[in-house]
Amino acid sequence: MTEIDLTPERYDQVLEAIKEVIDPEIGVNIVDLGLIYDLKLAEDESLLIHMTLTSAGCPLTDVIEEQMGQALDGVVEAFRINWVWMPPWGPEKITDDGKEQMRAIGFAI
Amino acid sequence: MSILQVKNLHVSVDTDQGAKEILRGVDLTIRSGEIHAVMGPNGSGKSTLAYSIAGHPKYRVTDGEILLDGENVLEMSVDERARAGLFLAMQYPVEIPGVSVSNFLRTAKTAITGEAPALRTWIKDVREAMDNLRIDATFSERNVNEGFSGGEKKRHEILQLELLKPHFAILDETDSGLDVDALKIVSEGVNRAHAASDLGVLLITHYTRILRYIKPDFVHVFVAGKIAEEGGPELADRLEAEGYDRYVKA
Numbered sequence: 001m002t003e004i005d006l007t008p009e010r011y012d013q014v015l016e017a018i019k020e021v022i023d024p025e026i027g028v029n030i031v032d033l034g035l036i037y038d039l040k041l042a043e044d045e046s047l048l049i050h051m052t053l054t055s056a057g058c059p060l061t062d063v064i065e066e067q068m069g070q071a072l073d074g075v076v077e078a079f080r081i082n083w084v085w086m087p088p089w090g091p092e093k094i095t096d097d098g099k100e101q102m103r104a105i106g107f108a109i
Numbered sequence: 110m111s112i113l114q115v116k117n118l119h120v121s122v123d124t125d126q127g128a129k130e131i132l133r134g135v136d137l138t139i140r141s142g143e144i145h146a147v148m149g150p151n152g153s154g155k156s157t158l159a160y161s162i163a164g165h166p167k168y169r170v171t172d173g174e175i176l177l178d179g180e181n182v183l184e185m186s187v188d189e190r191a192r193a194g195l196f197l198a199m200q201y202p203v204e205i206p207g208v209s210v211s212n213f214l215r216t217a218k219t220a221i222t223g224e225a226p227a228l229r230t231w232i233k234d235v236r237e238a239m240d241n242l243r244i245d246a247t248f249s250e251r252n253v254n255e256g257f258s259g260g261e262k263k264r265h266e267i268l269q270l271e272l273l274k275p276h277f278a279i280l281d282e283t284d285s286g287l288d289v290d291a292l293k294i295v296s297e298g299v300n301r302a303h304a305a306s307d308l309g310v311l312l313i314t315h316y317t318r319i320l321r322y323i324k325p326d327f328v329h330v331f332v333a334g335k336i337a338e339e340g341g342p343e344l345a346d347r348l349e350a351e352g353y354d355r356y357v358k359a
Contacts, residue, residue, distance in 0.1 A: 019229060028228065101228045103211035103249060104235075 003040035003048060011039055013075070014047065020071040023054070024063050028101045034093025037084050046078035052089045111194065111276045113139045113162075113309060117173035120154075120161045131157040133334035134173070137311075139277060144303065144310040146320060146345060149331030150353040155313045156200060158331070159281040162311075163197040164190050177277075192221055194276030198266035198283050205253035210265065211235070213253045214272055221273055238271045242298050260291040267298035277309040278302065284319035296322030317349040332356040 006014065018036060019029045030036060030051065038050040049068070053060065065081060072079055091109075094102070102109055120132035131154045139145050149155050161168045162175055164187040175182040177193055185193060205213065214235060219225045226234075239246065242264045254262050263283055270278050280299065284292055300323060302308050312323060320328075320342070328344040330337045330353070337356045338344065 032229075097229070097232060100211060100232045100236075100249060103209050104215040104228060104232060106212045106216075108209065109250075 002043055004043075006039055006041060014039055014072070017071050017075045018049075018068065021064060021067040024060055026054070026102070027105050028098055030064065032095045032098030032101060034095060034098065035089060042080065044078075046080055047072070047076040049079055049081045050084050051081060052084050054089050056085050056088070110307075111141045111178050111309065112176075113195075113277045113311075114176040115158075115162070115173070116176070118158075118161065118170065118175065119172035120157055120168050121171050122157070122167055122169065128169070130171070131168075131334055132161065135335055137329065137336065139309045139311060141276065141309050142303070142307045143327065144312060144323060144325045145327045145329060146312045146314060146325035147329045147331050147336075148314055148317070148345065148348060149337075150357060151315065153331045154334040155315075155331050156281055157334075159197060159200075159279045159311070159313055162190075162279055163187065163195065188220065191273075191275075192223075196270055196273060196275035196278045198263075198270060198278065198280045200281040200283075200285065202254050202257075202262040202266055204255045204257075206255055208253050209249065210251055210253055211249040214269065217269065217273060235272065238268055241271070241301065242268055243294055244268060259286040260288065263287060263295055264291065264298070267295050267302075271298055271302050271305075274302070274306050275308070276306075277311065279311045279313065281313050282315060283312075284314055284316060292319060293322060299323050317345045320345050330356055 015031055015036065019031045021030045022028065023030050023033055026033060035053060036049065036051045040048040042048045061083065068079065068081065099109055115135050115137040118132050118135040119130060121128045121130045135158060147155055147158065157168055161170060162182070164185070170183055177195065180193065182190060215226065215231060235249065236246065239248065244264055254265065257265065266283060283295060287295060296319060299310065303310060312319070312325060325342055325345065327339065328342060329339050330344065330348065332353065
């Protein structure tokens, strides 16, 4: 299946919208946690979100999908999440903004 | 438009020799947007006035009242006073080991507004305020005031002022121990807060130096626990030239 790149502007626009999706366990958005690995367009032009979770087998995929639906409402026609486990997520993927948000809610990092 | 009124305030502290009266009938009214400088020699009771308004338990109000928009401030706990819109920048800010600046600021903001600020916008607001006060970004990770220099502590007080957006700010010798550069940065912060939210300011100081950067509407000379003279900014110029001797000897 061929995947098409988004334009940089479109990529940033979609990524910004996804920042509304909060990891329910940590309380910080999934973009700044470094959970989004890539965004592509599928052949049917739906958005393909390659993302991971902080731990494999995390039971929160339903919650994230639901939040994603709300965050992307009006931004894209359709989307699909492709759960990725390689490479595994690690705390080094958290952005500086993400670290700052975690500190604000009390994590000592 | 808010109004903070101090009426005939008498305050005592308990000492080994019994109760000692520090404030002996202070009258002061501050409205939104006004900047009042309270100037006086050491030991005149300036800080006692600040602490009494903020609600420090060491200071016992024996007579008089403090009203914020007609509400009795003296019946409020310290946190209630903060939520009502009062803010104190302390002369000697305390260290809080184990609590990061970042977490402290957000917890304080949440406590005052009654709801947690949206995390991403909050982080941006904090960063912008820190930049304005030339506070290094790494400070957010550090424990509150722990290992801060005198100037850094004072800038951190003004950071709280700018983020918590009170109606009235009492600045207790915020200028003491600051070099000229830090004094300018701190003054700019106070002026920004004043311009942004029609803040009322009670600026307590020993020196006229800070009044070059923060222009008071009213100047009160504080001697022996009460206001000895009141006037406009010109009074500060006179104090600069003549000192406090005239009042102390009288």
